[in-house]
Amino acid sequence: MGIGAVLAASNALHRISWDKSTVSARDQLVMFLENETRQTFGYKYKASGTVQTAALNRVTEWAETNYPSEFLKNEKSQGLKTRGFAERLASVDWGQGDAERGAILYKNLQCARCHDAGNRLGPRLEGLGKRFSRDDLFRAIIYPNEQVPERYRAVAIETVDGQYIQGAVVYESVDGITLQQTDGKTRRINRDQIEFQTRSNKSLMPEGLLDQATPLDLADLYQFLSR
Ligand code: HEC
Known part of the structure; x- marks a missing residue:
């Protein structure tokens, strides 16, 4: 069994978008992971929509427990991009979010510059809460290069x-x-x-805009963006 291939598949799984168009790619990655590791991760096959955080975390835990040094190296090179996403969202107390603080963050993080100004570089963000699930909204911010019109x-x-x-x-x-x-x-x-x-x-949207954001920041930003 190649731990390198397992980590690569797990990284890809963390990165891939969770919509209809990627269901079969995700299923194949998980099938590969389950075969290689002889584990089941509680992943639901043929399901689009919500990010399966619990299953992703089990993949992560398995690699961390069984191959600690390779895992650590991988984490260092991948940073927020792998387990960061699901785990950071899971650690947020969404009820604490405050739209006014979110509005300040939105300005400070330069979002307004690209999304609100006269000759905007990006799309208008009105009604995001209706168009996106919470996971997908943060996915669009954390992985801007995933689906670019x-x-x-x-x-x-x-x-x-x-x-x-x-x-x-x-x-x-x-x-x-x-x-x-x-x-x-x-x-x-x-x-x-x-x-x-x-x-x-x-x-044109840079990566890493939320790298420094705290869980409360994420809740605030969400309150503001989903109004
Ligand atoms: C340098 C310009 C730039 C900055 C800064 C920027 N964005 Fe974007 N953003 C874009 C562009 C261009 C797109 C459209 C392409 C894409 O989806 O990546 C986009 C797409 C998005 C989307 C997906 C919208 C949709 O309808 O698909 C969201 C959500 C978003 N940005 C939120 C943010 C937030 C929140 C910030 C601040 C933390 C931010 N952006 C900062 C340029 C920017």
Whole structure:
């Protein structure tokens, strides 16, 4: 049994989105994990929707108990990205959330800059509570690159003099392209300066925005965003 493969499958399982489109991929990962480890993790097959936190935690516990040093190495390299997600959400006392504190966090974490300003880089966030379950809402924030609609993908350009510029296309014409960068500044690049241009599969929304957030912060932010 390869612990490396088990950890990789477990990482993938933590990262994958929990909607209909990924049910079979998740099922296969769990099947693989259960076969390799000869354990059952209480995972429900063919179920989309809610993140199966308890099953994920059992995978994590198994690896931690049986392969502590490999597990630790993996945790260090994966950080919040693996067990962080499910466990952090499970540790939140959601009833303590306060929308006004959430609004302040929303400003301080720079969310407003991309989601509220006049020439926004991201979508409007009104009515999020109706569109997303709580897990999916935080998933969208913690893993912005998971499901990125075409028009929110970054365009990446390398110029003939070796600069690398990323942003959203604001305007494009035969002789040039204007990008809005994540710092809010726009920048025009002449066509003859472009060495290479590609549409990235990444979101313009950065990762790691909630890395420092406390459980109470998450509850506050949730109150604010789900209004
Ligand atoms: C640099 C710009 C930027 C910042 C800063 C930013 N976002 Fe985003 N956000 C985006 C873009 C672009 C998208 C759409 C693409 C995607 O889903 O990743 C998005 C998508 C989202 C979505 C999914 C919305 C949907 O309808 O699918 C949520 C929720 C969200 N952001 C919340 C936040 C919160 C909360 C913060 C602050 C902690 C934040 N964002 C900070 C640019 C940003």
